[in-house]
Amino acid sequence: xxxxxxxxxxxxxxxxxxxxxxxxxxxxxxxxxxxxxxxxxxxxxxxxxxxxxxxxxxxxxxxxxxxxxxxxxxxxxxxxxxxxxxxxxxxxxxxxxxxxxxxxxxxxxxxxxxxxxxxxxxxxxxxxxxxxxxxxxxxxxxxxxx
Numbered sequence: 458x459x460x461x462x463x464x465x466x467x468x469x470x471x472x473x474x475x476x477x478x479x480x481x482x483x484x485x486x487x488x489x490x491x492x493x494x495x496x497x498x499x500x501x502x503x504x505x506x507x508x509x510x511x512x513x514x515x516x517x518x519x520x521x522x523x524x525x526x527x528x529x530x531x532x533x534x535x536x537x538x539x540x541x542x543x544x545x546x547x548x549x550x551x552x553x554x555x556x557x558x559x560x561x562x563x564x565x566x567x568x569x570x571x572x573x574x575x576x577x578x579x580x581x582x583x584x585x586x587x588x589x590x591x592x593x594x595x596x597x598x599x600x601x602x603x
Contacts, residue, residue: 472597476597483576483580484498486576486579486580487501487572487576490571490572490575490576491572493568494565494568494569495539496565499524499528499532500532500535500536500541501569502522503518503522503529503532503533503536503542503556504536504541504542504558504562504565504566504569505569506518506521506522507542507556507557507558507562508558508563508566508569511556511557511558511563512555512556512557513555513556514547514553514554514555514556515529515530515533515553515554515555515556516553518533518556533556536562539561540559540561540562541558541559541561541562541565542556542557542558542559542562543556543557543559544556545557
């Protein structure tokens, strides 16, 4: 019995297609959960980074989030307009713009803590499955970044 060679150009066999659809789909799951906080998904990622450590320079945020300055700068301006972050020049180096979570931004964290369990529930995957997926995606990111 001969096995058929898979069509390497079939859309369903493309890793890029699966990743693109998965990304859009997961972002869509986050959207209604982030709306009450007044955040978009990219803004949520910025706040996650700032909840881990604040202040941070724009460069540090860009590097960690893998966003270029042209994408990050408008995000930060909108977060500042919402009152969640402040932007100021570093006292040590005026060339460095530091981003700090404001009191309102730090208070938002308590509401955001409710999001991960709802995502896990919505995706219907165990924490172990999600951790395995996350580790695999980090390997893909690292390989694609070489």
